Amino acid sequence: MGLRSCYISDAMPSKFKTYMLGLLALLLFLALAWSLNLTILNLWASGGPPVEYPEIYGHRANVFFAISVGLLVAFVTVLWGLIRNRRRQPSAK
Numbered sequence: 594m595g596l597r598s599c600y601i602s603d604a605m606p607s608k609f610k611t612y613m614l615g616l617l618a619l620l621l622f623l624a625l626a627w628s629l630n631l632t633i634l635n636l637w638a639s640g641g642p643p644v645e646y647p648e649i650y651g652h653r654a655n656v657f658f659a660i661s662v663g664l665l666v667a668f669v670t671v672l673w674g675l676i677r678n679r680r681r682q683p684s685a686k
Contacts, residue, residue, distance in 0.1 A: 632657040
């Protein structure tokens with residue numbers, strides 16, 4: 594067990610790699626949901642109740658939306674790797 598075992602690579606056992614990709618997919622999904630929640634909250638604050646500087650909330654909504662797009666791309670990439678990894682595993686009979 595060295596530093597090499599900390600990374601997800603093709604040298605790892607397939608089951609462990611699948612579990613790590615599944616955990617990463619779950620964490621990315623939770624981060625995506627949280628970021629979208631913050632986007633919606635800031636959009637509502639920029640146009641809903643009267644606030645002193647609504648453009649600040651609009652800018653924050655744009656920033657959180659950009660973060661959400663990045664998290665969505667990462668989530669889809671991890672799901673693609675997870676599906677690809679499961680197809681390569683031998684079926685247990």
